[in-house]
Amino acid sequence: MSTVERRKGDRRLVGRREWPSYAVADALGGLEVVICCGSGGVGKTTISASIAMSLAAAHDKRVLVLTVDPARRLATALGLKGLGAEPVTVSRTRLRRAGLPARGEVVAAMLDMKSAWDRMIERYSPDSRTAQRILSNRFYQRISDAFIGSQEYAAMEALYELHEAGEYDCLVIDTPPSRNALDFLEAPSRLSDYVGSTLLSFLAGSSRLGFRAMNFAATPFLRLADRLLGAEVLAEVADFVRQLQQLYGGVQRRARDVYRLLRSPAVGFVVVTTLEPSPFSEAEFFVEKLRDFSMPLRALVVNRVLPDSLRDPSAIAAATTLTEDAGIAAWLSKALGVGVTRETARAAGERYLLFSSLAQRDARQLANVERLGDVPVARIPLFTDDVSELEGLVRIAGLL
């Protein structure tokens, strides 16, 4: 039987299920938070949405899939026109129509960085006056909505908040690409370091005492900062960080709580990769980091795997003959009773050999997947049509 199935009206390429791993959904079934990580462009958002669907289908759960990636892929993946901070429920009717017998519910939302930061400030400020002073500071306003890195801080806070609220049985988090996902893991401690840092002490001190009264160690830094930013701006920054320092106790406590949650049995990480060399080494890097952080890897998803039929030795031999044998076209013309040119025979053979080389590279890399961790592995075949439609996601969910 052909390993590439073609169904009526279906342009999808479906690989033989010789490595079925519905175990992934089972491995994640008892969790309250699933965090999907991986390199950019490996299909992480699609897999996150599919995991949410498989959990809603198999475990009768209310699942929120939250994207932290500033790229707006989740809406596209779910076939939604738009997606914002306000959670959007993917209706059961739509899911059923797409082939998902959902007992549970799938809800999607995108991280609203600005309001996550604002809530963080309000929560940790000792009083509303301090909170207001920080919220209206223009340095805070730029940090909270414009710069890279501030996203990760806000995301971790939002994740913790959502988990605490308990509105959903499970949260599936679609993180930014893995180097940024590492920032994501480090965000709570960095924020805590940030708010309690020497830098802030210097600046806060400068505001309280004036530059001339600063101690000796701080002086070179402040002199430099003064030349760099100008006295007026430096004073403004100093005022901002002085307010920020009052948040230190709360931020530090929250960092500890977030890490406790991330290391708890309620949380699991899923690393998504393709078999291309670069994303695969990113996945290795990330798995190692999870180990360093003592955070639990629960499953691996290998996406866009080419079908095994493309590595068929018998077909490789036939394709090589078609490509290289100068007399094959004439022989085929005679034997099959159809006109075959040299170019036609070569083109047919070359196509197979191209995909065969790619499939063989995939196979060699697949052998390395087990090294990543003793966890269930899902192998998702290459889909040649768009899996951004719900039907495609449901199809992938079935392979998890």
Next chain:
Amino acid sequence: MLAVDVDGKGDLSAALGSRYLGFKPHLAQQRVSVIAMDAQQSFQEYLHIYFKVPAITRLTPLKRVFDFIATAVPGPRDMLVVGKIAYEERRREPDGRPVWDLIVVDSAASGHVVSHLSAARSMLTLVRGGVIRSQVEWIDALIRDPERTTAVLCALPEEMPVVEAIELCGRLRSEAGMSIGACFLNRVVTEPVTPAVRRLVDTLVAAEHDETLQKRLGGSPQSIADATRLAQQLYAAGVAEARRLQAKIPAPLVRVPLTAARPGLATARAAADAIAGQAT
């Protein structure tokens, strides 16, 4: 030419046939140098050039403060990346010629690149004076000058990456004020499966049990049909996505063919040839 790897992972060096992963320009190929971005080193270099701050590794308490600013504080980190690139653009040889004819930047992931490129603009709204104000002004002017800087978009021939490229195009233009120079559609099956090839493969598959045929071919042609179908589907996807990009992105579209070569110098050369063949 200078190639800048913003993520500092070494992929760009590898594509240029080098294993170099450092902050100082390194000649990877004839007339092509490469650097890997490092915000901490960028900050040290900046302080050294503009403020004559000595190697701060020796000044332990300050070094911690500077490292922290470069790596953990949102804002400065973005500016240090963009600032280093802008600095390289300004560098001149003793005779006044630019050190680099062209700087090619392998940027951060698409979700983050707009923040990098609009960092200077954001900073301008915050800083009214000091040395940094004039520096940020020229960096912002450099980014927004279509004669000197342009963005090149890259996408795979699949719906989601293409939608993202279109969205990124809009944001780069509106938020960072940049021009879009070209759009690359990577890993495209560029040749359609001709009716003659399809006919041949169908005929071979229909006759696959013919022992003489199998003997002459040296194997079974059955799976060749799978590859033919896959090629056809990928070609169709490439055509559809190229059309979508052309309709939404006001820049030339360049197709880079799918190859079986491992990422590295050979693949980079093959892509360069394909690009050169389509350049107008």
